[in-house]
Amino acid sequence: MPWNTDYFPTSMRHLNVPARLKAIEIANALLAEGMDEGKAIRIAIAKAKEWAQHHGLPVRDDE
Numbered sequence: 001m002p003w004n005t006d007y008f009p010t011s012m013r014h015l016n017v018p019a020r021l022k023a024i025e026i027a028n029a030l031l032a033e034g035m036d037e038g039k040a041i042r043i044a045i046a047k048a049k050e051w052a053q054h055h056g057l058p059v060r061d062d063e
Contacts (some may be wrong), residue, residue, distance in 0.1 A: 002028045002031065003024045003027060003028060004024065005020075005021065005024070005029060008020065008023075008024050009027070009041050010043050011041055011045060012024065012041070012045060014016075014060055014061065015045070015048060015052075015059065015060065015061075016052065016057065016058045016060055016063060018052060019048045019049065019051070019052040019056075019057065019059050019060075020048070021059075022047075022048040022051050022052070023044040023045050023047075023048035024032075024044070025044075026040075026043070026044035026048060027040045027041055027043075027044035030043060030051050048063050
């Protein structure tokens with residue numbers, strides 16, 4: 001089942017909203033390619049963190 005802004009893995013809840021949206025986008029794309037859910041989540045979070053840092057955005061809500 002694809003994730004969205006209301007339904008997403010709990011491991012993404014610590015991400016700032018823009019980073020979380022990017023992580024959801026990446027994870028959904030990886031799932032569509034047939035990747036395992038757990039691996040897709042881990043990769044999506046890591047790539048979303050890189051994306052946020054590259055764009056000068058906070059990664060976490062507490063930053």
